[in-house]
Amino acid sequence: MSKFTDYIDGFADKTGTLAKEELKELIISARNDKSEFVRLQAVNVEHWIVMLAAGQVTPAGFKRLVAKMDVLTELETIKLEVAAKVSAQRLADGIQKHVIDGLCKLI
Numbered sequence: 001m002s003k004f005t006d007y008i009d010g011f012a013d014k015t016g017t018l019a020k021e022e023l024k025e026l027i028i029s030a031r032n033d034k035s036e037f038v039r040l041q042a043v044n045v046e047h048w049i050v051m052l053a054a055g056q057v058t059p060a061g062f063k064r065l066v067a068k069m070d071v072l073t074e075l076e077t078i079k080l081e082v083a084a085k086v087s088a089q090r091l092a093d094g095i096q097k098h099v100i101d102g103l104c105k106l107i
Contacts, residue, residue: 070096
């Protein structure tokens with residue numbers, strides 16, 4: 001297990017708002033995407049979650065990093081081909097849904 005998956009697995013998801021397995025699969029899928037941009041963003045999110053787990057970034061700082069990633073993704077999607085746009089948007093939407101709306105509620 002990686003620090004990323006250990007941290008995600010450590011949450012007590014009593015409210016059912018965070019699908020831990022979906023978040024892990026989202027990152028794994030993005031890391032294997034054809035788009036270098038999408039792969040890099042997945043690596044970034046995984047790194048930021050490890051930093052959050054280690055207390056190297058606050059939940060508010062983590063939210064800012066993810067918000068900046070969302071803006072960069074929107075800008076990048078303008079340049080990407082149709083298939084890559086879908087992957088990039090799925091990553092951004094999934095991070096927004098699972099991380100911002102779910103993970104941060106559990107912190």
